[in-house]
Amino acid sequence: MAEYPGSEHERRVPAADLADGVARIFEAAGMGPADAALLADSLVHADLRGIHSHGTLRVPDYVKKLTTDGVDPRAVPVVERRAGAAIVIDGANAMGQIAMDLAMRTVIEAAGEHGIAMAAVGRSNHCGAMDYWAMRALPHDMIGIAGTNALPTMAPWGGAEKLVGMNPLAIAVPAAQEPAIVLDAAFGMTAHGKIRVYAQKGEPIPEGWATDAQGNPTTDAVAALDGLILPAGGHKGIGIGIMVGLLSTLLADAGYGLESGNMEEGAYVGRDGQFAMAIKIDAFRPAAGVKARVDQIAREIRNSQKRPGVKALHPPGGLEATLEAAYRRDGIPLNDITLAGIADAAQALGVAVDLG
Secondary structure, three states: OOOOOOHHHOEEEOHHHHHHHHHHHHHHOOOOHHHHHHHHHHHHHHHHOOOHHHOHHHHHHHHHHHHOOOOOOOOOOEEEEEEOOEEEEEOOOOOHHHHHHHHHHHHHHHHHHHOEEEEEEEEEOOOOOOHHHHHHHHHHOEEEEEEEOOOOOEOOOOOOOOOEOOOOEEEEEOOOOOOOEEEEEOOEOOOHHHHHHHHHHOOOOOOOOEEOOOOOEEOOHHHHHOOOEOEOOOHHHHHHHHHHHHHHHHHHOOOOHHHHEEOOOEEOOOOEEEEEEEEEHHHOOOHHHHHHHHHHHHHHHHHOOOOOOOOOOOOOOHHHHHHHHHHHHHOEEEOHHHHHHHHHHHHHOOOOOOOO
16 A cells, blocks of 8 residues: 555645755765665655655664664675676675665666666665565666565465565566556565554554454454464465565575574574576567556556446555655655654754755
């Protein structure tokens, strides 16, 4: 979901001001200017598209990773190994965004030569919303695919122990005139960060999202933070989550499942893994024709018959594109807790940030 209750009544912050302020915080945490700007842009991108669970809500967590938890703010990821279009990236214990930036740039270049390319990313850390990476391929008339492991918050099907991460996957397909069709989905009923947003607001989560610590279904966001997230699609969601986790970790020797951390101790530094892919459309069919067909598919979805009470239909990423256009125009709605977290991080690092 891209919207949260009450989002239209919160304080509006211009995207450029937010990106500038957050980048200066990350510079004060030890990052170089270019890396700080990239990290800030990835979070603001999520907020612009209504994915506040992966937006600037995470600034205090990221500052902690960079200053006390052992993530290297000055790390320089490198291409560790390359066999044609098969690439391994050593993330060098950088923030995952810095490693994934290299991964996407490398697979886009390799796909230009080979038609398709994949990079396995190891020694990495949290890399933010995955659509940010998949969408990097769009300006090149390529399909982008990106996935990552996540801390275990779900149980194997029929189980009661946190062993499976929601392990999100993003796929971005370019269009000609319509917004690109973009799917960014974790394989739980919700992201842990979204439950945090509801807990911040003091609002109940929807039924069917999570259990409490005893395994009972709950709509109490605070209780859900200690419980299990339920899988999307039952056993199918668990199965897909496991497979995305395998793709994200095994080829780069990253930490699968509990090898990467747990919800009590947090993430183990430098044990995350990701993968990035780019597919050059012209290697298969003329890109112009494919993009025109994507337009047709998007319009077919949008103009199809609605169920009673449904106001609008959107292809994947359509609602997020609508929100992004509105938020760029009117400012990003952020709640007081997110704004306070940014302000506290700035103050602790001696940075003056004025977000209005």
